[in-house]
Each structure stands twice: as structure tokens, then as C-alpha cells.
Amino acid sequence: MLGALAQAGGAVDDCAEAAPWALSDDELLASLDATHRMAQRLATVQLGLVRELDARGLAVAQGASSTAVWLRERLRLSGRSARQLVQLAATVDAAPSAVCDAMIAGAITVEQGRVLAETIAALPVEAGPEVADKATQLLIAWADRFDPTILSRLGDRVLTHVAPDLADQAELAALERAAEQAEARRHVTLSEQQDGQVRLSGSLDTETASLLREAIDPLCAPAGAHDDRSPGQRRADALGEICRLALRTGHLPDSGGDRPQVVVTVSLDALVNGVRAGALETGARLTPGAVRRLACDAAVLPAVLGGNSQVLDVGRQRRLFTGPLRRALVLRDGGCAFPGCDRPSRWCDGHHVQHWADGGATALGNAVLLCGHHHRLIHQGDWRVRIGSDGLPDFLPPRWLDPLRTPRRNLYHRRC
Incomplete structure (x- = not known):
């Protein structure tokens, strides 16, 4: 093997000395495909070596506490990468020979091989070796068209294609196991950070997560052409708006309110x-x-x-922009009044054009409906809002966007 690896190393040297810029488009694409396939084949050989080394206990014999620790030191890997390498080697070793042969031939990638090995290992015992063989061949065929993520999803339903009589029972058993695990592990944690942030982390079961997605997704769309928030920032803002809506309903226990x-x-x-x-x-x-x-x-x-x-x-609780005043504000603006925003009124807060702390009145002539995102935007100060002579809100863009600061209005909610 060492001689063959030395020859492969020489071939790599020759490839490294070649100038990519001299290749034609077709040669460049073919070379990329060839290097990727060769890298996957060599990675498969390495997994076999790691598995043999682990089976012999060679790392422990040399004084290491585990094979992963030994690989971390010898190959200068991170601890996580070393552990994943040992686990992957064991997973692939337990896979059917057809999967290993496809990896060695470069027909499937190492990551695809891992997915195939895990999918086949998860088949119910009652499926038997014949069904497992059919599933293996079908998965290898799918690997020629699908990436590991899609392949994993298809693998969850592979029994539907090779053993329909077992598919429903196996799926139900898998779903029940997953649901039990998810329910047992569910949690949400709010952790105060030193940088003025609160870290939100946790794990939800599929049912609860689907409810959260349905509530958040409608609020995650970019709010206009100049919305430069990242997807994560839009989801964070959407979660805040959902909390405002829940508090506004008046149906929460104890401290809930409108x-x-x-x-x-x-x-x-x-x-x-x-x-x-x-x-x-x-x-x-x-x-x-x-x-x-x-x-x-x-x-x-x-x-x-x-x-x-x-x-x-x-002081007594001040309920601002509620009751008849809020209803009048909703009738006038229809929803978020910021130009181009389609957020409905139930997702909006009333904003004082002249802040009440600066002497602004809580009156329709000093109010505008704004969604959470545009409420923050107005408070940042680049945009300015005013009530026009006809009693409707005008928005003046910052000079870097429009040097003339031409007033703009939201026509979305008055499109009918």
C-alpha cells in the first residue's frame, strides 16, 4: 500500500505543477470532477485504515486514552474532527459491501456513504437481508442524482419502494420513537450575556416547531427593497412581534394584557x-x-x-393609543404606514410623531401605525415622519437615499 500511495503522491505532484489557467473550459470541469472523485476514494481508504487501527487497539497500546485522542495528536485534527473520523469509520465498516465498493470506486461520496450506511442500519429487523439488498441498490442509484441531505430524506421512505407492506409500520414506529425523544428533550433557555444580549436556545418537538414556523414565517419576509436585515435578524424581529401580539390579546394569565x-x-x-x-x-x-x-x-x-x-x-398605568383612538388610527392607516410595508394593523404599534416625552400629544394628529421593524427604523433617526396637511402620514427618506428627501406614502393599505 505504501508503494501505491507513493505513486499517487507523485501523480498529485504532477497535478499541482500543471497550470489551471491553461486548461480549456471542458478540461477544467473534467479536472475538478476527477480531483473530487479521487479525494473521496482516498478518504474511503483512510477510513479503512482508521477502522483497522481502532480494531487493533493500537492507539491505546501506545498510551492514548482513545483512538480519537491519538488521531487528534498524530494528524493534528480538532477533537471533534477526530471523534467524527472514528465514528464514520465504524459506520462505513458496518455498511453492506456494495456501499463500500461504491465509495472505493468514487461512485458516491464519503458523506453519501455515511447516509446510506445509517439508513440501511436503521431498517427494521423484520425486513430481512433481501429487502436490505434492494434498499441498498436503490439508494446507490439515487446517490447519483441527489446530495446527502435529500438522500437522507429519501432514505426515510425507502421501504415504500422496496417493501410497501412494511413501510407504514416502520414509519409509525420511527415517528413514535422520535416524538418520545423530542418531548423528553424539549427545553428553552434564556441566558443573559455580558454584551447586552440575551441568548435564546433550546429544542422543540416537531409539532411545536411547526406552530412556531407558521407564526414566524409570514413576518420574515423583507420589509421593502431596502431591508438589509439577515434572515436570522428577521426571525428575531418576528418573534418579538409575536410576543407583542400575544400580550396585546389580553388572554395571557397573570400579567397578560393588551x-x-x-x-x-x-x-x-x-x-x-x-x-x-x-x-x-x-x-x-x-x-x-x-x-x-x-x-x-x-x-x-x-x-x-x-x-x-x-x-x-x-404613576398610574398609561394606556396609549388604545380604544377609540387606536380604532381611528387603524381606520386611517390600515396597517404599517411606512412606504411599501404590508404588515397589518394587528402587528403594529402606535408611534408618537412628536414623542410624548417631548410634549407630544396622544392624538390622531400626532400618531402613526408602525410595525416593529419600521418603529425601530424611525427611532434610529435617518427617516422622518410627519402628518401632512390632509391628515395622512408622510415619510421623508434620509439624504443618502434621496438628496431631495421627497415625501413618500404607503399606498398598499389603500389599494382598494
Whole structure:
């Protein structure tokens, strides 16, 4: 084997010395295919060596605690990569010989081989060797057309093609096992970070995840041509809007209501001038901009502090833009009033054109409906909103977008 590998190494040297720029388009594509196929074949040979090394216990005999630890040191791999290599070698070794032969021939990739091996190993025992052989041949044929992800999905239904009488029973058993595991492992964690963020992590069962997707997906579309948020940022904003809607319904237990109930501790002077941070009941700190946004259309309990930070008054709950005033605002704007936005009114908050902390009135002539994304955008200050002479909101774009700052309006909600 060493002699053959030395010859292969010489061939690699010859390839490395060749100039890719001198190849024709057809030669370039063919060379790429050939190098990929050769790399997969060599990777399969390496897996066989790793499996033999692990079976002999050679790594442990040389003083290592495991084969993965030994490979990490010898091949200078990360611990994760070394463990995956050992596991992959064992998985492929247990696969039918047809799968290993296809990998050696370069007909399928190592990743496809892993998918095939795991799929065949998961077949029910009652399927028998004949069904397993049929499934193997069908999966190898599919591998010529599909990548590992799609191949894995097709593999979940392979019995439908080779043993229909067993497919329904096997699928039901697999679904029940997966559902039990998902239910047992479900969790959601909110972790305070040091950088002003809260990390949201967790695991949901398929049913709950489908509900979350159905609620989030309609809110994840880009809000206009100039929406530069990443998909992850749009999902985060959508989750926030869903929480606002839930709080708005008034059907949540205990502290639920038709607006978020937020207690912000900040001096009145700091709120008006927007120069100091505020604090929530949890102790988390908020920027002045965030405080003013929350105060814009939320049920806020302002804790007014004196100069030496003693509590002078905890005011009554202020319900802003609710009741008849909100209904009038919805009738006028129809939904988010920002140009081009199609968010409906139920996803929107009322925004003071002149902030109430600056003396702005809670009145229809000083209000505009905005979705969560555009509410934040307006508070950032690049865009400006005003109420026109006809009582409808105008939006003035920033100068970098339109030097003339030509007023724009949303015609979407008045298209009928």
C-alpha cells in the first residue's frame, strides 16, 4: 500500500505543477470532477485504515486514552474532527459491501456513504437481508442524482419502494420513537450575556416547531427593497412581534394584557433628554432609544426619581393609543404606514410623531401605525415622519437615499 500511495503522491505532484489557467473550459470541469472523485476514494481508504487501527487497539497500546485522542495528536485534527473520523469509520465498516465498493470506486461520496450506511442500519429487523439488498441498490442509484441531505430524506421512505407492506409500520414506529425523544428533550433557555444580549436556545418537538414556523414565517419576509436585515435578524424581529401580539390579546394569565407591561426606572429628565439608560425590573439595562420606543405605545409604569434617586412617584398605568383612538388610527392607516410595508394593523404599534416625552400629544394628529421593524427604523433617526396637511402620514427618506428627501406614502393599505 505504501508503494501505491507513493505513486499517487507523485501523480498529485504532477497535478499541482500543471497550470489551471491553461486548461480549456471542458478540461477544467473534467479536472475538478476527477480531483473530487479521487479525494473521496482516498478518504474511503483512510477510513479503512482508521477502522483497522481502532480494531487493533493500537492507539491505546501506545498510551492514548482513545483512538480519537491519538488521531487528534498524530494528524493534528480538532477533537471533534477526530471523534467524527472514528465514528464514520465504524459506520462505513458496518455498511453492506456494495456501499463500500461504491465509495472505493468514487461512485458516491464519503458523506453519501455515511447516509446510506445509517439508513440501511436503521431498517427494521423484520425486513430481512433481501429487502436490505434492494434498499441498498436503490439508494446507490439515487446517490447519483441527489446530495446527502435529500438522500437522507429519501432514505426515510425507502421501504415504500422496496417493501410497501412494511413501510407504514416502520414509519409509525420511527415517528413514535422520535416524538418520545423530542418531548423528553424539549427545553428553552434564556441566558443573559455580558454584551447586552440575551441568548435564546433550546429544542422543540416537531409539532411545536411547526406552530412556531407558521407564526414566524409570514413576518420574515423583507420589509421593502431596502431591508438589509439577515434572515436570522428577521426571525428575531418576528418573534418579538409575536410576543407583542400575544400580550396585546389580553388572554395571557397573570400579567397578560393588551400591551406589554413594562416598568422602566429612569429619571424624568433623562427620559425627556434621552441621555441616560433605563433599568427594567429584572435589572437589565436599556439604552435611551429603547426606553423611548417602549414608552411610545406600551403600557408603561413610569417610576419617577428625584435627584438623589429616591422614588418620588410611581404613576398610574398609561394606556396609549388604545380604544377609540387606536380604532381611528387603524381606520386611517390600515396597517404599517411606512412606504411599501404590508404588515397589518394587528402587528403594529402606535408611534408618537412628536414623542410624548417631548410634549407630544396622544392624538390622531400626532400618531402613526408602525410595525416593529419600521418603529425601530424611525427611532434610529435617518427617516422622518410627519402628518401632512390632509391628515395622512408622510415619510421623508434620509439624504443618502434621496438628496431631495421627497415625501413618500404607503399606498398598499389603500389599494382598494
